[in-house]
Amino acid sequence: MAELKIVITGTPGVGKTTALSTVSDRPPVTTEEATSDRLAKIKDTTTVAFDFGEVLLDDGTQLRIYGTPGQIRFRHMWDIVAQGALGFIILIDITRDDPLEDLAIYIENFEQSIRATSAVIGVTRTTNADLEPFYNYLERKNLLLPIMFVDPRDKDDMVDLLMALIAMLEYAE
Numbered sequence: 001m002a003e004l005k006i007v008i009t010g011t012p013g014v015g016k017t018t019a020l021s022t023v024s025d026r027p028p029v030t031t032e033e034a035t036s037d038r039l040a041k042i043k044d045t046t047t048v049a050f051d052f053g054e055v056l057l058d059d060g061t062q063l064r065i066y067g068t069p070g071q072i073r074f075r076h077m078w079d080i081v082a083q084g085a086l087g088f089i090i091l092i093d094i095t096r097d098d099p100l101e102d103l104a105i106y107i108e109n110f111e112q113s114i115r116a117t118s119a120v121i122g123v124t125r126t127t128n129a130d131l132e133p134f135y136n137y138l139e140r141k142n143l144l145l146p147i148m149f150v151d152p153r154d155k156d157d158m159v160d161l162l163m164a165l166i167a168m169l170e171y172a173e
């Protein structure tokens with residue numbers, strides 16, 4: 001049986017843990033702790049180590065999906081969680097101060113692995129933002145990655161994003 005390790009990363013509070021709960025076949029394993037800083041205004045808990053969930057595809061492929069913490073102060077976990085990953089989902093909250101800079105942070109942190117595998121980008125909390133600055137940034141980096149509007153609470157959206165990633169991986173083979 002084929003197994004694929006996939007990583008969900010992205011900005012604090014964007015909905016990485018939510019997305020995993022939405023798509024995982026079983027309730028995901030999470031490592032939530034109470035928020036204490038400005039994120040506390042938005043939500044009560046934050047991921048401090050990683051999330052883990054599983055999705056069995058119709059063709060028998062078992063996806064093992066890991067979510068990273070969003071906060072920069074837990075960045076030491078990012079590369080540990082990403083080790084051996086075969087694909088990346090990057091979630092960007094469009095309502096933050098500088099979402100393009102946010103995208104650059106996550107792309108550049110995981111750049112080597114993304115170039116060796118693939119990635120898709122989900123933009124949240126909007127359905128009609130101008131994505132041109134994102135595409136221009138990716139073009140400058142010579143990375144051709146799909147960008148989709150998604151709501152992490154919506155299963156269809158998250159399945160579409162996962163399938164876009166799987167398609168990228170199959171195309172790269």
Ligand SMILES: Nc1nc2c(ncn2[C@@H]2O[C@H](COP(=O)(O)OP(=O)(O)OP(=O)(O)O)[C@@H](O)[C@H]2O)c(=O)[nH]1
Pocket residue numbers: 010011012013014015016017018019039043045046047048068069070071124125126150151152153
């Ligand atoms: N209104 C609205 N709420 C959203 C949307 N996407 C996510 N949320 C909410 O935002 C919150 C996201 O929380 P988490 O899933 O913990 O986010 P996270 O990315 O895992 O956060 P960290 O682990 O702290 O980095 C949840 O309460 C979601 O219901 C959206 O598109 N609209």
Ligand SMILES: [Mg+2]
Pocket residue numbers: 016017018046047067068069070
């Ligand atoms: Mg989380």
